[in-house]
Amino acid sequence: MSYGKxxxxxxxxxxxxxxxxxxxxxxxxxxxxxxxxxxxxLDTKTKELIALAIAVSKECDGCIAAHAHAAVRHGATPPEAAEAIGVTFLMNGGPATVYGARAYDAFREFYEAHTATHGNAA
Structure with missing residues (x-):
């Protein structure tokens, strides 16, 4: 299943x-x-990563998709997204491992589409 598009x-x-x-x-x-x-x-990229992490904690697939996409558009990388999502494990426990995986999948989906059209620099 796609958690992004x-x-x-x-x-x-x-x-x-x-x-x-x-x-x-x-x-x-x-x-x-x-x-x-x-x-x-704080720059917009950082704020979008914060919003992505909050979306994981709120268990909101629509928010995850929106902020994963926006974070990519503002230059976030998969390692940055992974670290932001990792903080949600600390703050939200087990549910964050489920929604965090969804968020990372959505982020990578948008990142791969972005790099396919714009090159490796996010």
Missing amino acids: AVREALVKPTQALRRAIPDVYAGYRELHDAALADGT
Whole structure:
């Protein structure tokens, strides 16, 4: 099973329907998202890796797919993703070993697609 693209694709239509139903809520969330993940003292790549680790702890496959993809787009590497996911083992125990594996699979899926089109530099 794909924990990256397949999860994102499965959520497209339901998300679009809900977005049409509550556009102002989504607009507010987008503002929060963009503000929280903007470069600051921490760069966006680091923040996306933090978000990926939190997604593992929250056991949210949609969040895992979104933040794995974004972390790759912002230059994260598989070893960086693995270390961020490893911290979730400490903080979340056994469930993190399941969702961490899903997160790493999603990350590698997006990383491989990215490097196939953009070369080895993430």
